[in-house]
Amino acid sequence: MNAPAAGTNKLDVARIRADFPILEREMNGYPLCFLDSAASSQKPAPVLEAMDRYYRQHHANVHRGVYQLSQEATDMFEAARRAVARFINAPSEQEVIFVRGTTEAINLVAGSFGRAFLREGDEVVITWMEHHSNIVPWQLICAQTGARLRVVPISDEGVLDMEALARMLDGPVRLVAVTHVSNTLGTINPIRQIADMAHERGIPVLADGAQAIPHMPVDVQALGVDFYAFSGHKMYGPTGIGVLYGKREWLEQMPPYHGGGEMIERVTFEKTTWNELPFKFEAGTPDIAGTVGLHAAIDYIESVGREAIAAHEAELLRYGMELLAPIEGMRLIGTAPQKAGVISFVIEGTHPYDVGTLLDKMGIAVRTGHHCTEPLMDRFGVPGTVRASLGMYNTREELERLAKAVEKAAAMLR
Numbered sequence: 001m002n003a004p005a006a007g008t009n010k011l012d013v014a015r016i017r018a019d020f021p022i023l024e025r026e027m028n029g030y031p032l033c034f035l036d037s038a039a040s041s042q043k044p045a046p047v048l049e050a051m052d053r054y055y056r057q058h059h060a061n062v063h064r065g066v067y068q069l070s071q072e073a074t075d076m077f078e079a080a081r082r083a084v085a086r087f088i089n090a091p092s093e094q095e096v097i098f099v100r101g102t103t104e105a106i107n108l109v110a111g112s113f114g115r116a117f118l119r120e121g122d123e124v125v126i127t128w129m130e131h132h133s134n135i136v137p138w139q140l141i142c143a144q145t146g147a148r149l150r151v152v153p154i155s156d157e158g159v160l161d162m163e164a165l166a167r168m169l170d171g172p173v174r175l176v177a178v179t180h181v182s183n184t185l186g187t188i189n190p191i192r193q194i195a196d197m198a199h200e201r202g203i204p205v206l207a208d209g210a211q212a213i214p215h216m217p218v219d220v221q222a223l224g225v226d227f228y229a230f231s232g233h234k235m236y237g238p239t240g241i242g243v244l245y246g247k248r249e250w251l252e253q254m255p256p257y258h259g260g261g262e263m264i265e266r267v268t269f270e271k272t273t274w275n276e277l278p279f280k281f282e283a284g285t286p287d288i289a290g291t292v293g294l295h296a297a298i299d300y301i302e303s304v305g306r307e308a309i310a311a312h313e314a315e316l317l318r319y320g321m322e323l324l325a326p327i328e329g330m331r332l333i334g335t336a337p338q339k340a341g342v343i344s345f346v347i348e349g350t351h352p353y354d355v356g357t358l359l360d361k362m363g364i365a366v367r368t369g370h371h372c373t374e375p376l377m378d379r380f381g382v383p384g385t386v387r388a389s390l391g392m393y394n395t396r397e398e399l400e401r402l403a404k405a406v407e408k409a410a411a412m413l414r
């Protein structure tokens with residue numbers, strides 16, 4: 001595994017790239033230029049190797065066996081939980097629940113917290129820049145409980161209207177659910193400030209960390225959040241594994257989300273009692289290999305350095321915006337001063353899908369469409385955007401390629 005020299009805050013990107021086998025591929029005759037890490041990042045060899053080793057050498061079901069192999073698997077599973085707790089500075093590993101990803105984490109809170117605490121006339125506050133995963137679960141639970149969804153507006157730059165939020169918080173609000181970083185705009189929201197405002201009124205806060213966790217240090221205690229959700233596959237780990245961090249005081253009051261094996265203390269047909277945290281929320285056989293891969297991803301990120309990754313990507317973001325902005329007809333969507341990892345744009349007279357298709361022909365992988373944020377597209381009056389998103393392995397040269405290719409594509413389409 002490669003890492004920058006200790007003491008420097010600069011990434012050795014060439015060495016990092018050598019750890020990601022897929023980056024050696026060619027696409028349509030060009031070296032692959034992968035600019036879609038916000039959808040899912042690529043995986044370094046140590047993650048692939050850890051999962052392979054787990055299945056070859058250590059696999060058995062966890063928590064149930066007295067035999068050596070099952071204990072090895074259990075130890076690896078629980079070591080991953082400790083690594084996650086340390087990575088996000090959770091006060092206790094019992095507050096770390098393994099789930100399939102951000103979507104499941106938010107559904108867990110909406111379903112369980114919602115059933116316990118939401119009543120007719122209550123309100124849940126979200127923002128205009130949420131991913132569908134942080135909209136639809138709340139709509140579902142609101143429909144079941146009679147609670148109402150309130151949406152905090154944003155400015156034309158993509159900055160949250162904090163005054164509107166403050167006004168909304170004076171209503172009968174039971175929970176605030178807000179993204180830490182917007183997957184479409186890149187806006188970094190002031191989570192600590194939001195948590196302080198909500199807590200003054202006794203309201204808990206859930207942050208959707210899907211787009212923050214790969215890009216910057218995340219400390220759930222410093223952020224002051226009650227719940228924090230993220231996915232392994234966006235942080236160089238495998239698909240199928242994610243995390244819900246929840247404060248013990250809430251998790252203990254919340255009913256189980258799924259019923260099944262492992263989440264029980266004692267089952268009779270008359271009455272079942274629940275296991276302790278975090279197992280109360282982990283029904284069924286978990287994605288054990290996924291947790292092993294996630295652990296390896298955490299180790300990898302830490303070996304590179306989260307500050308160094310953030311600095312590298314901030315520089316790339318600045319450079320990429322600078323290169324794209326002068327292109328004829330360019331409209332950058334999302335120009336907040338606090339921004340991470342994402343460049344979204346539309347070009348007058350072209351459709352994002354057509355631009356994306358032409359970029360692919362030049363070996364450049366970007367995402368086009370609404371990025372699971374349809375209300376946000378409506379807010380900006382566009383059907384979709386072209387979105388280039390960054391990972392630690394991206395380079396200035398790739399952004400130069402992107403800008404040239406976008407210019408060429410736009411000229412061909414107009």
Ligand code: PMP
Pocket residue numbers: 038039100101102103104131133134179181182183208210211231372
């Ligand atoms: N929230 C945000 C901000 C996202 O970017 C995504 C993934 N695009 C999700 C939630 C959903 O994540 P997953 O599909 O891994 O559950």
